[in-house]
Amino acid sequence: MMSRPGSHGSCPVPVHSAERIEIGHGGGGKLTQRLIDTVFRPAFAVSDEDLTCDSAAIGRSEFELAFTTDAYVVQPLFFPGGNIGSLAIFGTVNDLAMSGARALAISAAFVIEEGFAVTDLNRIVETMRDAASRAGVRIVAGDTKVVERGKADGVYIATSGIGEIGSRALIRPQEVRVGDAVIVSGDIGRHGMAVMAARESLGFEPPIESDCAPLFGPVSALIDGGIELHCLRDCTRGGLATALIEIARCADVTIAIEQTKIPVSGPVRGACEILGIDPLYVANEGRFTAIVAGGDAERALSILQRHDDAAAIIGMVGERDGSTDAKIRTIGRTRALDLQTGEQLPRIC
Amino acid sequence: MRFVDEFRDPDGARSVAEAIAATVTRPWTIMEICGGQTHAIVRYGIDHMLPDTISLLHGPGCPVCVTPAGIIDAACTLASQPEVILCSFGDMLRVPGHEQSLLTARTGGADVRMVYSPLDAVTLARENPTREIVFLAIGFETTAPTSAMAVLHAERDGLTNFSLLSSHVLVPPAMRQLLADPTNKVQGFLAAGHVCAVSGYRDYHAIPQRFGIPIVVTGFEPLDILQGILLCVRQLEENRADVENQYRRAVRHTGNRYAQAAVEQVFKVQGQAWRGIGWIEDSGLALRSRFALFDALNRFTEVHVSPERETACISGEVLRGVCKPDDCPMFGNLCTLEHPLGATMVSSEGACAAYYRYRRVSGAA
Numbered sequence: 001m002m003s004r005p006g007s008h009g010s011c012p013v014p015v016h017s018a019e020r021i022e023i024g025h026g027g028g029g030k031l032t033q034r035l036i037d038t039v040f041r042p043a044f045a046v047s048d049e050d051l052t053c054d055s056a057a058i059g060r061s062e063f064e065l066a067f068t069t070d071a072y073v074v075q076p077l078f079f080p081g082g083n084i085g086s087l088a089i090f091g092t093v094n095d096l097a098m099s100g101a102r103a104l105a106i107s108a109a110f111v112i113e114e115g116f117a118v119t120d121l122n123r124i125v126e127t128m129r130d131a132a133s134r135a136g137v138r139i140v141a142g143d144t145k146v147v148e149r150g151k152a153d154g155v156y157i158a159t160s161g162i163g164e165i166g167s168r169a170l171i172r173p174q175e176v177r178v179g180d181a182v183i184v185s186g187d188i189g190r191h192g193m194a195v196m197a198a199r200e201s202l203g204f205e206p207p208i209e210s211d212c213a214p215l216f217g218p219v220s221a222l223i224d225g226g227i228e229l230h231c232l233r234d235c236t237r238g239g240l241a242t243a244l245i246e247i248a249r250c251a252d253v254t255i256a257i258e259q260t261k262i263p264v265s266g267p268v269r270g271a272c273e274i275l276g277i278d279p280l281y282v283a284n285e286g287r288f289t290a291i292v293a294g295g296d297a298e299r300a301l302s303i304l305q306r307h308d309d310a311a312a313i314i315g316m317v318g319e320r321d322g323s324t325d326a327k328i329r330t331i332g333r334t335r336a337l338d339l340q341t342g343e344q345l346p347r348i349c
Numbered sequence: 350m351r352f353v354d355e356f357r358d359p360d361g362a363r364s365v366a367e368a369i370a371a372t373v374t375r376p377w378t379i380m381e382i383c384g385g386q387t388h389a390i391v392r393y394g395i396d397h398m399l400p401d402t403i404s405l406l407h408g409p410g411c412p413v414c415v416t417p418a419g420i421i422d423a424a425c426t427l428a429s430q431p432e433v434i435l436c437s438f439g440d441m442l443r444v445p446g447h448e449q450s451l452l453t454a455r456t457g458g459a460d461v462r463m464v465y466s467p468l469d470a471v472t473l474a475r476e477n478p479t480r481e482i483v484f485l486a487i488g489f490e491t492t493a494p495t496s497a498m499a500v501l502h503a504e505r506d507g508l509t510n511f512s513l514l515s516s517h518v519l520v521p522p523a524m525r526q527l528l529a530d531p532t533n534k535v536q537g538f539l540a541a542g543h544v545c546a547v548s549g550y551r552d553y554h555a556i557p558q559r560f561g562i563p564i565v566v567t568g569f570e571p572l573d574i575l576q577g578i579l580l581c582v583r584q585l586e587e588n589r590a591d592v593e594n595q596y597r598r599a600v601r602h603t604g605n606r607y608a609q610a611a612v613e614q615v616f617k618v619q620g621q622a623w624r625g626i627g628w629i630e631d632s633g634l635a636l637r638s639r640f641a642l643f644d645a646l647n648r649f650t651e652v653h654v655s656p657e658r659e660t661a662c663i664s665g666e667v668l669r670g671v672c673k674p675d676d677c678p679m680f681g682n683l684c685t686l687e688h689p690l691g692a693t694m695v696s697s698e699g700a701c702a703a704y705y706r707y708r709r710v711s712g713a714a
Contacts, residue, residue, distance in 0.1 A: 260359070276440075331359045331362045331394060331395070331571050332396075332397045332571070333394025334394075335391075336706075336707070338706060345442065346438070346463075347438075347697050348438040348439075348441065348698075
């Protein structure tokens with residue numbers, strides 16, 4: 001460890017090596033300050049005023065506010081179509097968007113493993129900056145903790161976000177009605193398969209890219225288009241199937257979807273076929289399902305297709321029939337969609 | 350997607366189902382051998398497209414289901430040794446032994462890793478020279494060639510820290526044993542297309558000759574299965590018993606000779622215990638003595654495969670086609686995907702898992 005020039009005779013003060021994260025980077029002292037000054041501050045453009053306070057003032061809103069929090073743990077940290085940083089920003093922005101809220105401000109806390117390359121941390125925070133810019137949100141507060149080597153998997157990021165709900169209409173599962181249409185905003189399964197392919201070095205051709213993207217754009221287009229929007233749910237962990245089951249349970253209805261109408265890209269379908277994985281349960285980071293009034297279905301679809309031409313009406317909401325929450329019509333029969341048990345594991349042959 | 354979409358076409362499926370209905374004049378019972386076929390049948394509701402006179406029985410072709418609990422026990426014991434990294438296929442990790450599964454062993458600190466191929470385990474052995482890499486090698490004729498290749502690669506590379514815990518099984522001996530059982534109900538077989546893609550179907554001709562029942566080598570998509578059933582029903586109605594190949598786009602009569610040669614070089618045929626079914630002569634593959642160095646049970650002489658214990662689970666009867674999953678009083682209440690009592694509920698290809706996952710809402714589409 002280097003000591004500061006001219007400091008002979010006094011306690012050595014560690015100086016930032018600029019290459020690897022050290023335990024001292026989380027200690028709140030000079031190394032922490034250096035990390036903030038050289039990594040976080042340039043990326044997030046945090047104001048001097050924000051830095052002097054323990055919290056950030058984000059202004060007033062005339063609208064109802066929405067608040068959300070999430071933690072991001074992904075391996076590998078970098079994958080085709082994004083990294084843990086874009087995931088953290090878009091994930092939080094999208095959680096707010098699913099309430100019809102435009103994100104105003106985000107906080108980000110980093111738990112970093114000792115020895116983590118600062119260049120990789122820079123790549124992550126730069127991606128976060130770009131993602132925040134794309135989503136039109138400010139990153140206003142943060143925290144850094146460093147844990148000993150072997151006690152974490154590179155970097156974990158926890159984010160919280162606050163947003164304003166401009167629409168007066170309630171967008172929540174309880175508003176879902178029998179006869180509503182079920183729409184998916186694009187093709188499903190990209191993120192989960194992209195991460196799995198990168199993690200396991202599966203090398204699919206063409207490579208599968210994550211769908212990681214902010215969703216408030218298409219959501220606000222639906223709201224601005226006057227669509228009678230009853231419920232929105234991003235299809236993240238557990239995929240489209242889990243989102244539909246959760247909505248149906250909450251709304252006390254049955255959701256019936258058609259297998260043939262569910263958009264899945266060729267490469268994702270191929271990868272799922274090879275591994276024996278059902279794309280309905282694969283995670284997405286840039287797709288949502290919208291439950292809209294039946295009469296608005298076609299108009300809502302045309303609005304969503306301006307953002308992603310794979311958007312599709314995949315089913316409708318029906319009466320609760322006592323046997324299931326959500327079901328899917330296949331070639332020969334209608335079957336139940338069930339919550340997944342544990343993680344989907346690739347089959348043997 | 351070429352070779353998939355056209356075999357999932359609803360109109361095509363309906364038209365073959367109508368042809369089956371027009372052909373059948375009497376009740377017939379047909380067994381699909383492979384768990385992958387069982388899942389496709391239940392997932393797509395193929396059984397609901399058939400006339401009531403056709404009964405489908407689910408066969409013993411789920412590689413995870415038939416792997417003895419004692420082998421899992423041995424794998425867990427090996428995995429708990431600090432020098433060992435135990436590798437296997439993904440859906441093998443969840444299957445319970447008598448005490449625990451490999452996933453539960455992992456939560457207890459064992460180094461258990463999922464691999465996509467036995468060759469990945471060889472790479473792991475190369476990269477970890479101070480560790481012992483054991484690959485839990487299970488499955489039918491489909492997976493045995495890559496296990497054989499893994500051993501050959503390990504030998505070629507001079508690796509001394511790689512071994513197989515082998516529990517490979519062969520399909521035709523199980524078919525013969527089922528047919529020889531006096532309680533047998535099977536009148537025709539849909540043979541597993543993937544297995545035949547490797548082994549070919551030359552060896553299958555002896556079965557119709559001896560037992561007088563038809564075999565149709567069949568694929569895994571809805572139309573494959575319906576076409577397989579149609580070919581089988583035609584034979585039954587015409588009182589023929591031949592081997593036919595529905596899965597021509599993947600299967601040749603002689604199979605994959607390169608894969609067969611690798612298996613022949615590394616393994617020898619021996620008797621094998623099947624979970625829920627018991628001992629079947631000439632149905633397993635053991636490493637030849639030349640490769641004893643790569644046999645985990647030979648390297649770790651303190652580890653043994655314990656005999657199967659009695660259980661309330663009826664998966665053995667399900668695997669033999671004696672009864673169906675929902676005949677079991679525990680199905681869906683005491684035995685669920687969340688709390689499986691047997692391998693047929695645990696395995697992603699298991700018949701009980703298929704029924705549980707896909708058959709809890711009825712109604713033709």
